[in-house]
Amino acid sequence: MNQRLVRGLWLVLLAALALGLRLPRLAERPLHGDESVHCQKLWTLYSEHRYEYDPHEYHGPTLYYATLPIFWLRQPASYAATREVDYRLAPVVFGVVLVLLPALLVDGLGWPAALAAGLLTALSPALVYYSRYYIQETLFACFTLALIGAGWRYQRTARPGWLVAAGCAAGLMLATKETCLASFAALGLAAVAWRGRPAEPRLPGLWDVRRLAAAGCVALVTAAVLLSGFFTHPAGALGYLQTFTPWLERAGGTNLHRHEWSYYLSLLAWTHRSRGPVFTEALVLGLAGVGALGALRPAWLPRGASRRLVGVLALYTVLLTAIYSAIPYKTPWCVLTFLDGFVLLAGVGAAALVERAPGRLGRVAVVALLLAGCWHLGRLAWRASTDYATDARNPYAYAHTGPDVFDIEQRVNELLALDPRLVVKVVWTDDYYWPLPWYLRRVPDGRVGYYNQLPTDPLAPVVLAAATYTEAIERRLGATHEHTGTYGLRRKVPCELWVEKGLWERYMARRR
Amino acid sequence: MTEPVRKQPRRHTVAGTVSTAVLLAVFVLVVAPLRTARAEDKDQVPLPIKLPKAAFAGTPKEPPAESKDVEPLSPKPRPIPMVAKGTVNLALKKPVKASTKDTFNGTLDQITDGDKEAREGSCVELKPRLQWVQIDLGAAAPLSYVCVWHFHQEPVIFHDVVVQVSNDPTFEDGVTTLYNNDKDNSAGFGVGKDREYWETCEGRLIAAKGVKARYVRLYSKGSTYGDPLNRYTEVEVYGVPSK
Numbered sequence: 001m002n003q004r005l006v007r008g009l010w011l012v013l014l015a016a017l018a019l020g021l022r023l024p025r026l027a028e029r030p031l032h033g034d035e036s037v038h039c040q041k042l043w044t045l046y047s048e049h050r051y052e053y054d055p056h057e058y059h060g061p062t063l064y065y066a067t068l069p070i071f072w073l074r075q076p077a078s079y080a081a082t083r084e085v086d087y088r089l090a091p092v093v094f095g096v097v098l099v100l101l102p103a104l105l106v107d108g109l110g111w112p113a114a115l116a117a118g119l120l121t122a123l124s125p126a127l128v129y130y131s132r133y134y135i136q137e138t139l140f141a142c143f144t145l146a147l148i149g150a151g152w153r154y155q156r157t158a159r160p161g162w163l164v165a166a167g168c169a170a171g172l173m174l175a176t177k178e179t180c181l182a183s184f185a186a187l188g189l190a191a192v193a194w195r196g197r198p199a200e201p202r203l204p205g206l207w208d209v210r211r212l213a214a215a216g217c218v219a220l221v222t223a224a225v226l227l228s229g230f231f232t233h234p235a236g237a238l239g240y241l242q243t244f245t246p247w248l249e250r251a252g253g254t255n256l257h258r259h260e261w262s263y264y265l266s267l268l269a270w271t272h273r274s275r276g277p278v279f280t281e282a283l284v285l286g287l288a289g290v291g292a293l294g295a296l297r298p299a300w301l302p303r304g305a306s307r308r309l310v311g312v313l314a315l316y317t318v319l320l321t322a323i324y325s326a327i328p329y330k331t332p333w334c335v336l337t338f339l340d341g342f343v344l345l346a347g348v349g350a351a352a353l354v355e356r357a358p359g360r361l362g363r364v365a366v367v368a369l370l371l372a373g374c375w376h377l378g379r380l381a382w383r384a385s386t387d388y389a390t391d392a393r394n395p396y397a398y399a400h401t402g403p404d405v406f407d408i409e410q411r412v413n414e415l416l417a418l419d420p421r422l423v424v425k426v427v428w429t430d431d432y433y434w435p436l437p438w439y440l441r442r443v444p445d446g447r448v449g450y451y452n453q454l455p456t457d458p459l460a461p462v463v464l465a466a467a468t469y470t471e472a473i474e475r476r477l478g479a480t481h482e483h484t485g486t487y488g489l490r491r492k493v494p495c496e497l498w499v500e501k502g503l504w505e506r507y508m509a510r511r512r
Numbered sequence: 513m514t515e516p517v518r519k520q521p522r523r524h525t526v527a528g529t530v531s532t533a534v535l536l537a538v539f540v541l542v543v544a545p546l547r548t549a550r551a552e553d554k555d556q557v558p559l560p561i562k563l564p565k566a567a568f569a570g571t572p573k574e575p576p577a578e579s580k581d582v583e584p585l586s587p588k589p590r591p592i593p594m595v596a597k598g599t600v601n602l603a604l605k606k607p608v609k610a611s612t613k614d615t616f617n618g619t620l621d622q623i624t625d626g627d628k629e630a631r632e633g634s635c636v637e638l639k640p641r642l643q644w645v646q647i648d649l650g651a652a653a654p655l656s657y658v659c660v661w662h663f664h665q666e667p668v669i670f671h672d673v674v675v676q677v678s679n680d681p682t683f684e685d686g687v688t689t690l691y692n693n694d695k696d697n698s699a700g701f702g703v704g705k706d707r708e709y710w711e712t713c714e715g716r717l718i719a720a721k722g723v724k725a726r727y728v729r730l731y732s733k734g735s736t737y738g739d740p741l742n743r744y745t746e747v748e749v750y751g752v753p754s755k
Binding site for chain 1: 617618637671698702736737739740
């Protein structure tokens with residue numbers, strides 16, 4: 001059979017595997033607060049054709065624009081008609097594309113290494129978990145790998161098309177997350193450090209300054225188009241220049257999400273809480289270590305692997321991991337930013353181990369061991385994304401919404417069916433009542449109010465409140481309202497539901 | 513010569529009669545019952561419950577203050593009730609079954625293994641939605657209290673806690689509900705009158721009022737913990753073993 005066809009079939013298999021882990025039971029996990037904010041912002045873009053970049057929060061708009069085609073196909077009539085799946089499909093698609101992108105590096109890693117890297121990408125618990133999550137990180141990882149892939153292809157062919165593609169990828173990174181600067185710095189430093197090592201004949205025009213400048217322009221234009229909401233809000237693109245002050249302040253000077261320097265490495269290496277599974281991607285880390293050795297000892301490289309590419313990947317991964325580890329502000333999804341590099345190196349490591357195994361039997365044994373490791377990774381990815389999706393033992397489930405929120409949604413919707421003119425007031429101590437707006441989206445516009453203190457007139461048929469307000473609400477509404485339940489919005493964050501007595505009696509009369 | 517002292521005859525006055533009646537009444541109403549109670553006290557002992565160590569100090573980050581529906585966390589230890597002499601934990605090491613064949617984590621025998629400490633792995637985890645566990649005490653006995661520790665590593669509220677006893681292992685006949693805090697009848701046993709409560713090392717002590725039963729069944733439907741699981745660290749059932 002033709003080699004291209006065989007490789008194509010392998011890629012189809014990888015995509016199917018990736019999809020099999022990313023698509024099922026997509027709506028089962030409650031929306032994280034961050035996801036629900038992005039849902040709201042996408043809905044504004046879809047329904048009002050408006051996007052305004054905020055330099056202080058939310059990152060860039062690529063996630064929203066990537067989701068628009070799904071909405072154009074589905075044509076939801078209202079925000080209430082949208083479902084979790086409509087949003088989460090976009091990161092799923094990018095999660096699958098990410099699995100296929102190592103194919104761009106086939107002549108730099110070797111086919112077995114590229115295939116192994118694709119397989120590990122498909123199975124990595126962190127990559128699977130966050131591919132099912134409506135946040136920017138999977139897209140960012142995808143654009144980063146696209147930049148590396150296109151950059152490599154340009155280096156190999158000197159075709160301007162690849163340089164344009166690399167420029168586009170860099171622009172998409174800029175428009176996705178402000179932290180792209182760290183990725184550019186790490187990649188740039190690594191590329192410069194390995195430039196001309198080992199010496200290879202240089203293709204004509206490869207480092208032509210005009211070409212490189214044009215690629216830079218492509219990146220800036222791509223970013224500007226997106227950040228300005230396709231020029232509907234030009235200030236957005238300019239606002240990007242102000243974004244680094246708040247982000248740098250957050251990175252270094254806040255107690256929010258502050259973690260030890262070793263947080264990311266231990267997250268990947270070993271997390272075992274209570275009797276949950278051991279969450280580990282030690283296989284990826286170990287294989288990446290073997291792969292990185294190839295940069296130092298060329299004899300370790302598998303057939304078809306370029307020492308320069310492996311060297312660039314190794315240095316880039318180490319630098320980026322060091323940068324992210326040095327920043328006190330850490331959230332587990334940021335691990336995706338540099339996990340890509342580990343996975344590519346792990347592909348090289350896997351191929352090297354198979355090649356260096358003594359004899360046919362040795363190779364079979366190594367392949368069997370690697371497949372067993374892959375099986376473990378895949379099983380872990382599945383469990384992390386389903387049974388342990390919101391479990392405190394899952395290191396990827398971070399400040400996650402609890403499943404009680406489904407009960408809140410159901411209760412409010414049932415009350416709404418009884419009284420279509422229902423008014424809901426949410427009283428919370430701060431702005432961390434998200435994702436409640438998503439779960440209250442079926443209450444008509446203008447009938448849900450959010451308050452950061454007990455309003456002077458708290459009378460509404462339904463009041464959802466942080467437990468801090470229980471006593472005050474009991475004093476004010478005790479005679480007219482029924483406390484109908486305490487729900488866990490997040491771990492250690494209880495939320496109380498108060499319902500007007502008459503409405504509650506009518507509701508209960510139906511349930512008896 | 514002096515005149516001999518003449519003995520005065522005793523007079524029966526109204527006041528004297530009343531005083532006697534009062535004394536008699538005091539004896540009948542106060543002293544006699546006290547004597548009886550003292551005799552009964554000899555057959556009453558404090559509930560032989562041993563509490564595990566507290567896993568957390570203080571109150572949750574945002575605990576509900578006093579509310580008629582959620583019992584506030586008390587800074588004082590719970591008073592130990594008196595029970596009949598000979599009361600023991602009838603559930604210790606007794607067989608347990610559950611509504612699901614497979615647990616999510618752990619084994620059902622952990623519910624009656626005597627280990628109620630809030631340490632890793634000391635509780636069994638059942639799958640999401642309404643689930644029950646059932647303890648077979650081996651023989652019907654008059655029960656005084658049931659104490660349940662769902663999960664007390666941190667303050668959480670378990671939903672729809674319903675505790676029933678029966679002599680029918682299928683719980684179709686002769687079921688007595690001892691506790692029900694299901695406010696909206698989502699468990700299907702009617703609207704409960706009991707309050708929700710924060711899990712602590714004291715567990716939930718539920719009066720069984722001497723009802724004679726062999727099986728104890730406990731329902732729950734997840735908690736505020738952040739995942740949908742049902743957890744049990746220990747269940748103790750106090751009563752005097754049948755002879």
